[in-house]
Amino acid sequence: MAEARKPGNRAARFFKEAVDALASLVLPAPCRICEATLTSLSRIPICADCLSRFVELRGLGCEKCGRPIASPMAATAAKVLCHACRRDIYHFDLARSYAVYDDAMVRAVTLLKYSAVRPLGGWFAARLCEVMAREPEKFAADAVVPVPLHPARQRERGYNQAELIARPLARLLGIPMRAALLVRTKPRPERLKLSRRERWTSVRGAYALRGGVRVDKLRLLLVDDVFTTGATLDACSRALRRAGAERVVGLTVARVVTAGYVPVTAASSVPDGPRDAGAGERI
Ligand SMILES: [Zn+2]
Numbered sequence: 382m383a384e385a386r387k388p389g390n391r392a393a394r395f396f397k398e399a400v401d402a403l404a405s406l407v408l409p410a411p412c413r414i415c416e417a418t419l420t421s422l423s424r425i426p427i428c429a430d431c432l433s434r435f436v437e438l439r440g441l442g443c444e445k446c447g448r449p450i451a452s453p454m455a456a457t458a459a460k461v462l463c464h465a466c467r468r469d470i471y472h473f474d475l476a477r478s479y480a481v482y483d484d485a486m487v488r489a490v491t492l493l494k495y496s497a498v499r500p501l502g503g504w505f506a507a508r509l510c511e512v513m514a515r516e517p518e519k520f521a522a523d524a525v526v527p528v529p530l531h532p533a534r535q536r537e538r539g540y541n542q543a544e545l546i547a548r549p550l551a552r553l554l555g556i557p558m559r560a561a562l563l564v565r566t567k568p569r570p571e572r573l574k575l576s577r578r579e580r581w582t583s584v585r586g587a588y589a590l591r592g593g594v595r596v597d598k599l600r601l602l603l604v605d606d607v608f609t610t611g612a613t614l615d616a617c618s619r620a621l622r623r624a625g626a627e628r629v630v631g632l633t634v635a636r637v638v639t640a641g642y643v644p645v646t647a648a649s650s651v652p653d654g655p656r657d658a659g660a661g662e663r664i
């Protein structure tokens with residue numbers, strides 16, 4: 382990759398990260414979510430209270446894509462599926478997320494995405510391990526695959542935020558991370574916000590296996606930061622399936638849910654209730 386041919390950039394980035402890491406250990410800094418002064422020495426610039434208040438997706442949900450389902454009718458159904466999955470639109474076998482993409486989570490994901498706070502990636506990986514531990518039979522896997530950025534975007538940013546989660550996750554699971562497997566061949570449109578339809582059309586055919594490599598019979602954990610419409614996980618899953626993957630399971634830190642979602646177990650800790658982050662999940 383072109384990025385690897387620019388040792389100057391890499392050295393500068395490494396130096397900046399080292400200085401930032403040192404500063405965060407020496408200087409009292411505010412929590413990047415609630416702005417309270419951080420009192421304990423931590424490499425994660427979020428206070429313990431905020432870390433404990435993310436709204437976990439633990440309630441009743443679609444058995445396939447994990448979409449929260451409020452209907453009490455669904456609880457008695459033999460197989461709980463959302464209407465997207467009843468229409469069988471996704472090419473992954475299963476998808477699960479750690480928490481709701483509410484305001485606090487938007488800030489946390491932003492830290493990962495634009496500030497490369499690696500320890501936070503490790504913290505999220507540990508939470509994803511807990512999610513997997515609730516349904517261990519569904520997560521047997523041979524490798525972890527981060528959703529790739531377009532090479533131009535990755536050069537500009539210097540890293541891929543999905544990889545910041547996938548690498549520690551692979552380490553925790555004791556399986557390899559295969560970051561070079563998938564490549565994004567079509568860039569994402571420049572606009573920050575995309576409609577639901579644009580999300581689906583912008584990723585159609587946008588991912589491929591690098592060098593036409595095969596992944597026959599492999600069971601893969603596909604990792605990304607946010608599940609918005611599921612279009613990205615779907616497009617990556619199609620490419621992996623076409624290359625022979627036996628099973629593709631999507632894992633994301635956060636998930637956009639429709640306004641009005643009330644968490645089953647965390648309701649008491651979130652008096653206002655989570656809000657729709659407005660990213661357009663309307664399946
Ligand atoms: Zn805080």
Ligand SMILES: [Zn+2]
Pocket residue numbers: 443444445446447448462463464465466467
């Ligand atoms: Zn579903």
